[in-house]
Amino acid sequence: MHGIDWVDLGLSGLKIAVVLGAMLNVTPIMVWVERRGSALIQDRPGPNRVGPLGLFQSFADALKFILKEDMLPAKANKVLYTIAPMFGLIPALTTIAVVPWGRPFLLPGGRLFEPIIANVNIGILLIFALASMGVYGIVMAGWASANKYSLFGGIRASAQMISYELSLTLAAVSALMVAGSLSLPDVVWRQTGSFVLFNVIKLPAWNIFSPAMWIAFVVFFVSSFAETNRLPFDFAEAEAELVAGYHTEYSSMKFALFFMSEYMAMATMSALITTLFLGGWDIPWYNEPPNALGFALSVLSFVVKVSVLLFIFVWVRWTIPRLKYDLLMKLGWKVFLPAAVINIVIVALFIAKRWI
Amino acid sequence: MISFAIFFFFAAVAVIFAAMVVLHRNPVVGALSLVASFFALAVMYVLLEAPFLAALQVIVYAGAIMVLFLFVIMLLNLQHQEEPRTRPVQQFLGYTTSAAFGLALIYYLAKYGVTKLPDGLFVSDARTIGIKMFEGYIFPFEMVSILLLAAIVGALLLSNRSDLAKKEETS
Amino acid sequence: MIPTHWFLILSAILFTIGVCGVLTRKNGITIFMCIELMVNAVNLTFVAYARQFHQIHGLLFVFFVMAIAAAEAAVGLAIFISLFHHRHTIDVDEANLMRW
Secondary structure (H helix, E strand, O other): OOOOOHHHHHHHHHHHHHHHHHHHHHHHHHHHHHHHHHHHHOOOOOOOOOOHHHOOHHHHHHHHHHHOOOOOOOOOOHHHHHHHHHHHHHHHHHHHHHOOOOOOEEOOOOOEEOOOOOOOOOHHHHHHHHHHHHHHHHHHHHHHOOOHHHHHHHHHHHHHHHHHHHHHHHHHHHHHHHHOOOOHHHHHHHOOOEEEEOOOEEEEOOHHHOHHHHHHHHHHHHHHHHHOOOOOOOHHHOHHHHOOHHHOOOOHHHHHHHHHHHHHHHHHHHHHHHHHOOOOOOOOOOOOOOOHHHHHHHHHHHHHHHHHHHHHHHHHHOOOOOOOHHHHHHHHHHHHHHHHHHHHHHHHHHHHOOOO | OHHHHHHHHHHHHHHHHHHHHHHOOOHHHHHHHHHHHHHHHHHHHHHOOOHHHHHHHHHHHHHHHHHHHHHHHHHOOOOOOOOOOOOHHHHHHHHHHHHHHHHHHHHHHHHOOOOOOOOOOOOOOHHHHHHHHHHHOHHHHHHHHHHHHHHHHHHHHHHOHHHHHHHHHHO | OOOHHHHHHHHHHHHHHHHHHHHHOOEHHHHHHHHHHHHHHHHHHHHHHHHHHOOOHHHHHHHHHHHHHHHHHHHHHHHHHHHHHHHOOOEHHHOOOOOO
């Protein structure tokens, strides 16, 4: 096999290692943020015994997951019961491959380092395609557990996910129409720079600052809560109503995989929201130079934006009550889907009149 | 060379899971094997330089249509029913005629297969497909949207029939 | 580059498996799944020829076939649900009211 670019292969391996490490570390950090954040909102101390400020609580949780007994219900379909949690990880770990997390910069050898694992033409379609695969994990988990509460929870959760996938896709289309391309680096490049409002205020050219995209931002933001089965849309795994929904019969590492995939999906959705609407890795009012310093600052900016969104996910969970299932489905089909379509028309109008 | 390896692996996956759809008794396992087969076909589309269609295949077929199948199977509680065995006569005739048909197809395809590929790049990204669709195929596009509307209305009406029947019985 | 007739042979194999399933099975939903398999085999043929002749019309055909197959799946499954409510079985041999 001649002509293999070993430097390129090595850089790709490095990028994969970095992103994989970041995604796998999201879960312990988010568990801590969730427990301390919920404690802050509910005016109680939260875990503060294990390590300073309770920082090692996640290690204790991970140890508990590993050491628990791994059960298999007697009437469960063994093959599907075992592979269902793996399907939950597919959207969580693979969709982050097309999200750009920093500014491309020139390495000393003259080579351009692009901080995105797979820069394909059809970037965002891969995200939608692999997110549809996540539904199968829930359906299989609900069916293979041989438990009627799991089946109900599984069917409800997957119906909810499919309905909100539609409004998610259509809301994302507005941001893509402005960029004129399906690949996410193009969307971010379109949002660098700034524009002047009323000849006075200089705003960064992020998509969220243009009035054509406000409806799309709200629809996308709320639909991402529904996609990841987070409160106020977690009727399918509500503790009080359905025991634990589709992962009732799961214990130890298989449950840990479901748990991890939920947090990783949250992180991916936050990364997607920042890329589409909040300018991705762009630092506001600052032109990053194409060298290592600009790259590091852009990565820092991306991480800060994703962290703020993740904290908002936790904040909303402990503030807003849960939506009843039929209200949830009505909201998805009768409010968000028409709103996303209307927003596409508005963005098309803005593009035709060259206001954007 | 590596594309040949990918082709053979995913072709084997597609054929094996398609055979499982036909041979396995439980419809849920059949539906999930069909999903795996569709995923392998999406990889085939990537090998054929059509990545847009590969993504569409996963989104539409594996992500939406098969979920619909799974929902209907679970709604009708078919997951526990193992269907009765087909009559041996029907099985024998079915297998032999389809095998004969398949062998004839493969023989003629292999005999008259065109091996020369045109050179140059095949531009098949979303922009080209979109431009071509709105230039030449705009009428089928609008017709398909009306067809989808008709399908939605039809599906809603057909699955509501039992409620109407119950209302007629009680009134 | 992979020769086109290999893709056509794969498509023929998948089509044959679909035909075999339609002729041999009695469960209505399994028959419907085999029909979808046949449609996908034909889609693969379209895309293989589109690449062979560098024409994008094949890809557009596949686009429309996918949309129509989605509509067909929705209506077909609604018909099966309706059949199930009346006959309480999904076995296609039991749908024989019009047989003499």
